[in-house]
Amino acid sequence: MEKENLAIENxxxxxxxxxxxxxEYFIGKIDxxxxxxxxxxxxxxMIRDFVLSGGKRIRPALVYYGYLAAGGSDNENIVKxxxxxxxxxxxxxxxxxxxxxxxxxxxxPTVHEKYRAWGEELKLNxxxxxxxxxxxxxxxxxxxxxMANEIIYTSDFSPKIILSALxxxxxIVYRTIPGEMLDILMEAKKTATEDEIMRMYEGKTARYTFxxxxxxxxxLAGKGDDEKLLKTFTKYSxxxxxxxxxxxxxxxxFGDQQKIGKTVGADVIEGKQTLLFIKALxxxxxxxxxxxxxxxxxxxxxxxxxxxxRRIIKDTGSLKYSQDLSSDxxxxxxxxxxxxxxxxxxxxxxxxxxxxxIIKREV
Numbered sequence: 188m189e190k191e192n193l194a195i196e197n198x199x200x201x202x203x204x205x206x207x208x209x210x211e212y213f214i215g216k217i218d219x220x221x222x223x224x225x226x227x228x229x230x231x232x233m234i235r236d237f238v239l240s241g242g243k244r245i246r247p248a249l250v251y252y253g254y255l256a257a258g259g260s261d262n263e264n265i266v267k268x269x270x271x272x273x274x275x276x277x278x279x280x281x282x283x284x285x286x287x288x289x290x291x292x293x294x295x296p297t298v299h300e301k302y303r304a305w306g307e308e309l310k311l312n313x314x315x316x317x318x319x320x321x322x323x324x325x326x327x328x329x330x331x332x333x334m335a336n337e338i339i340y341t342s343d344f345s346p347k348i349i350l351s352a353l354x355x356x357x358x359i360v361y362r363t364i365p366g367e368m369l370d371i372l373m374e375a376k377k378t379a380t381e382d383e384i385m386r387m388y389e390g391k392t393a394r395y396t397f398x399x400x401x402x403x404x405x406x407l408a409g410k411g412d413d414e415k416l417l418k419t420f421t422k423y424s425x426x427x428x429x430x431x432x433x434x435x436x437x438x439x440x441f442g443d444q445q446k447i448g449k450t451v452g453a454d455v456i457e458g459k460q461t462l463l464f465i466k467a468l469x470x471x472x473x474x475x476x477x478x479x480x481x482x483x484x485x486x487x488x489x490x491x492x493x494x495x496x497r498r499i500i501k502d503t504g505s506l507k508y509s510q511d512l513s514s515d516x517x518x519x520x521x522x523x524x525x526x527x528x529x530x531x532x533x534x535x536x537x538x539x540x541x542x543x544x545i546i547k548r549e550v
Contacts, residue, residue, distance in 0.1 A: 194540020201251060202244040208267050209238060216334065230327050233298060234334075238277055241293030245541070246272045246400045253404025256534035257416060268342045268352070268407055272400050274335035275356060279363060279395070281328035285321050286371060287457055291450050299324035332360075344407060351406045359399035366390020370459075379460035385429060392435075393428020419527040426520035427542050430513040434545055436461045437509060440497060452493045458484030462512075467505035475499045513546050
């Protein structure tokens, strides 16, 4: 079996292990909420449904393999502790969906969209229902972040390791926020440079999808001072993470909606600044640039217009540029792994396989 296929099989198996504990965790949180308030119960159930509706669980898997790479041994404690990064991810995702005005996630309505529908049931007008939905979802996201911290705080690790891991969780979020803010700023300016976009990819994706989880795994193994391993993981993560986001942008325009679980073309509709967009403007002829600007940010974009947009992205060479850049980043990430002497072969194979999978993935 090819390395990337083996890595995906391992990822699927880890997801099954993790989801078992996530279900158990939410049973406990819902029971706890019953002692507080009916709204607390409704919120816990909403979060549970959103968390369990999908997701590859790549972040908790990276916590696990970072832990193994740092000398940790496979046990129930690390699997349970890795739930924290998934919930930190959900916290950021709920808020990001509000910012991006996305109404679908994992082929289901987003949290703010579900609350907006509730607002309509309350006979609120359109603007009030939207504000109600966003407000309730922001608060629900905050609840999820408290859960992420609680999981670490109550884990069966030593107090020293717990403190180190809690610091790491805060750092992951702190490093992610500037990337999110840069994304918002670029959308507001309606312009961006390639350097700005790559900085945003580093902050929004590479730092919290790859580097943060791997570093958290190292911290949970009690090796938070292993500078050599941490530096290897950082270099690998910044390369692989940017490639992951480039592929995500490609799938956002060219992917299958059922596979990616959200609206294809949403980035075009919302006018998100991506490398695909700015390179098409840079490389396109006057007529192509005119068409791109005509469709970009068009709220009622239809399928025929999306098809024209896709063709321009291809014809200008923008798609190939992103694909080539993604491949180059992955090649460098793999070289980084080869230069490090890993004590755990399973962890090294997983990181290699995931990197190779990134540029081929369809979901």
